[in-house]
Amino acid sequence: MANQTDVTLFKVLGGQEHAILTDWQNLLKAGGALQTGRIKEAELDTQCKTFLSQLRASVGTDGGVDKSGNSYSSLRSMLGDISRSRAVQGFSPTETAGFVFSLKQPLFNAINKSSDDAATKAASIWYTSLLLDELGLYTIDVFAKTREEIIARQTREISELSTPVVKLWDGILALPVIGTLDSERTQTIMENLLQAIVDQGAEIAIIDITGVPTVDTLTAQHLLKTIAAARLMGADCVISGIRPQIAQTMVHLGVELNVVSKANLADAFALALARVNKTVVSVKALSRVQKNGPAE
Amino acid sequence: MTVVRSEVVQILTGDDVVRVRQDVRARAVEAGFSLVDQTKIVTAASELARNTLDYGGGGTVLIERVDVGGRKAVRLTFEDQGPGIADIEKALTDGYTTGGGLGLGLGGAKRLANEFSIASNLGQGTRVSITRWK
């Protein structure tokens, strides 16, 4: 990298700003920057304009050696914002970095026109190329980091969302488990369930495993622990949704859960209602009883 | 016996165990396994993959779609360079565990497969192979 800023580039950015801007915008649009509809033309134009004027300011005060230094800090922060919003809007890394890389050609053209001295032009083009490479790679860094943050956030959300404890009736809770019961999720599930048992004074908790694809010995152990903990809090567990193929496999494994289990959530709910001395009756039957008294 | 398709999957993290299950299920579906047979081989794979990870300190599994005497089958070979198993008979006994588990995985995997073989050398590692066919 050059040790000091490139005067030719600085002059070109001042003198030919309009031509560069138009060239660049045309290139971006020809490359399909607006085609996906993820970004509006006006927004793209503003980004181009702001970037160019920032670039000029940075190049003007450039110490040369280190592009992470002060003179480039506002340019970097602007580029960071652009990359982050592209990552969120669903752009690809290529499209995101393309914003910067596509500026090369307009700048090279402008530099070529600016002087007759081949050596000056070559030096300036080299300098510009290195500078834009660095800035382009920076957008990819920010892009990747933003995507990682999004993924981490979604992972946390899924783990919370996928372990709800729902109240079915006074004293009856249901815990639909969906996905793999790994140690971490078991911990979350157990905490949620125990808290709900305490909060609602529940007597019975139905753990529905219709959505668990594989029940191996580790899953079984996690279920056993959850059941034991619920029992200590004074609630009995019922397991529902053990599919036939899972039941057969569990028998071969030799796993026993030692709790009542029902084929589906509805059956488990009926059982739970009976335990708390409630029942479901049809409205017709009920009004008959009210009219005639209980049948013999 | 002919090998129709094979791949090696690394087992170094808990996520890899999930991947092994998914890949084994895909091969079992390709072989036309019933839902019960799919579940059996996937569950056995889960047990052996976790043993490879927890006790073998990580390793690999060779997942093969094979045809055995005209029958479509899935063969899995788990390998690690861990401490090995001193007493295989004991390790296969239901309820025997050195890691606070249920002690059912190894014996369970054997019962869930049509063919099972295990070789282990102290200080050198363990190799477990199972085959299940339609």
Ligand SMILES: Nc1ncnc2c1ncn2[C@@H]1O[C@H](COP(=O)(O)OP(=O)(O)OP(=O)(O)O)[C@@H](O)[C@H]1O
């Ligand atoms: N790959 C291996 N390397 C070394 N030791 C092993 C290996 N696989 C199994 N073992 C030993 O055999 C024992 C029994 O294994 P098994 O899978 O049956 O039970 P577990 O893993 O302890 O519990 P579970 O599988 O029921 O959760 C283990 O506790 C461990 O000591």
Ligand SMILES: [Mg+2]
């Ligand atoms: Mg095990």
